[in-house]
Amino acid sequence: MTAAREPLLSCKGVSKFFGALAAVNNLSFDVYPGDVLGIGGPNGAGKTTLFEVISGLNQATSGSVIFQGRDISMLPPETVCHAGIARTFQLNASFESLSVRDNVRVAAYFGRENRAYPGLKVGPDVEEQTTAALEAVGLAGKDHLIAGELPVLDRKLLMLAGAIATKPRLLLMDEPVGGLSPREIDHMMDAVRRIAQGGVTIVLIEHVMRFLVQLSTRVLIMHHGESIYEGPPQGLAKDRTVIDVYLGEGASERLGKLMEAGQS
């Protein structure tokens, strides 16, 4: 790792105001290729708003978002997607009436590039990519189920399959394991690890600390729209501010033990 390498994503003084409320307040950070950046923080800290700003669904009030050297802060969501950023949502977003396969097919067909004129048929390359994305998250064989009728884990995996079918360089995941059981969390952790190993840079928001610290190479903790901690996950349990505003004494002790167990 050389100090001269270029960040993949760079947020510079990003703010998002809703009236007088600063949901994100002058936030700056870089994400380097190969990173898994975990974002934590109490409810209402502005984590999801930050994702909305990066992915173009909600434009920043001020500051800029640079992706691969290009300012994407004013681009609409579809153009951000074509640029190589895919995202999953906190609430289980899907095309409810479509089949699992169609859900991913949409992403594989429309997500990679801007299509000036839509064709008459989905080509074999798109079909291949769709199959690959479904296999990568472990949804192979469920192609014909209707998305709206899937259980929670499968819906989250489907959203992930859609995201990677767009062939992103950067994947933003908003609470990928919220509401899942420990076994389901392990399944999701494996899927995310495989995606990271495939060369996709990841930024993820999560409250489940086990998931956050075990996957992340770096952690950013937000509070009131600002960063209160940025560094290795090992430092979290010892950071006074993080313990006070987010973890609390009990959780930080458990987290400390988890980290020690992981290192030994």
Add this chain to the structure above:
Amino acid sequence: MSPAKRDVLVCIGLAIVLALVPLVIGTRYIITQMTLFFIWAIVVTQWNLVLGVAGIFSLAQMALFAVGAYATAMLAYYFAIPVIVAMPAAALITVAASLVIGAACLRLRGPYVALLTLAIAQVIYLVVVNDTACFTNPPSGCLPLFGGVRGFSRFGDLGFRALLGSKFYVAHYYVGLSLAVLAVMFSIAIIRGPLGLAFKALRDNPGYAMSRGISKFKYQLWVFGLSAFFTGLAGAFYAAQFGVVGPIVFSIAMLLFLLSMIVVGGMGTIWGPLLGAALLMLADEGMREVGDWRDIGLGLVLAVFVILLPKGLAGVRLRRAKAGL
């Protein structure tokens, strides 16, 4: 067999059967009513693309149909263009009109789209009937630019009267059938292809669709533009078939009649709107003798379907198929 192939085969099969009908049935009334069925079939399959597939609650389709009819009549009447040439030109004018309406609805959703499109349709209607200034003075009397309450007549036809004499209506039957087959094939290509995916994705979850690379602006204009071509052409053929175009094509009763066909048949499906068109035309025919009760009867049919079969006739078939698996 892929669903698209199956649909195309069904369409070809239906076309062959319908092509044989005039050889068996000689009654002019039935043939003419079936020609009208083809016209409505075209309108509802195209309207269904906007309403059912893309989930945009536009009520502008009958106004677009009227644009196609009026454009044909006016081009033929004022410029003496042959009707056969005026028809495709009118379809393109309809596409342009639809694109403007689609753009106007971009930022609206749900019932607001219905309100705006209905308002646009009513404005066009009022412009047509409230214009009383004479634009020309043919022997039949003062004619406003858009025909006024009287509308247009004697603007020519497709030429089958001169060719076949009293049997011209059989030729119109085949023109209607051909246009309907083309329109259904067109809707199959859209619903089963990538465009259908984009429309359905935007319908189910616009925010999610956009973050998967689908531009709402672009694909809303696509659906408005594409669905208008055959609608305009159906309007144009309506003008050619009846030889008269008046403000009745804007009537709310007609709008609701066609909307009911889509609801009864099943929104968003390929065959639902066609089934609905056939069923409602038969029901309408059956109640022809009961005068004012006809509208009430149609209302009852619609109410029964909305309550008992909210997914329409096509929905029944789907549910059965699923239970069978």
